[in-house]
Amino acid sequence: MIRTHRKSEKTLSRVTAVVLALTALTPLAAVAHKDSDPVDLAKDIDKGPVWRTWTARVAEDKMDDYLNYLTKVYKHNLAAWKAAGLITDYKILIIEPRGADDPNILMMYQYRNMAALDAPEELWTQASKQALDKIQDPEVRKLIGADYDEWRTYTGWAPTAREVKL
Structure with a gap:
């Protein structure tokens, strides 16, 4: 039981780190245009x-x-x-x-x-x-x-x- 608990803590820590990294790398333009089509830099x-x-x-x-x-x-x-x-x-x-x-x-x-x-x-x-x-x-x-x-x-x-x- 202790091993399972520690594995899930490690997994949760890793998943949280990946989610935070992806959030930090998401361009602000993509967030600003969330209601429209995917960002088309050429149209800017x-x-x-x-x-x-x-x-x-x-x-x-x-x-x-x-x-x-x-x-x-x-x-x-x-x-x-x-x-x-x-x-x-x-x-x-x-x-x-x-x-x-x-x-x-x-x-x-x-x-x-x-x-x-x-x-x-x-x-x-x-x-x-x-x-x-x-x-x-x-x-x-x-x-x-x-x-x-x-x-x-x-x-x-x-x-x-x-x-x-x-």
Whole structure:
């Protein structure tokens, strides 16, 4: 009788220890969502917009010329693409290159989702043409035909990225 009593005490102690350990390891989110489905951590993540980044290396002595072109001409394309719903936002960043062949300018284009990347080329061309046709200033119109490829070297597209908001 004494042996049986001691065995049940040991078993009870072990069971209690396991229950306490499992209780301590249970995520609080699972307890908070006890009335709903099992916790789906993915639904707590806001899948934000998609970013594509075009990169180039602008010659040091041509950076002002290139920025002037972007400000006076390319900005009209960006506004037209945004108005047409092709992009939702954009950013242009000047960065410090780490090597001789590294880019020093990034053009970042924000899309509402991955499907927006599949817009037909005709929509882009049409929006750009309409935007550039509206430019009346003769000095700015000269910039439209400028050979900006002499000012910069295309270095590629960075990997497409989805913004995640926690």
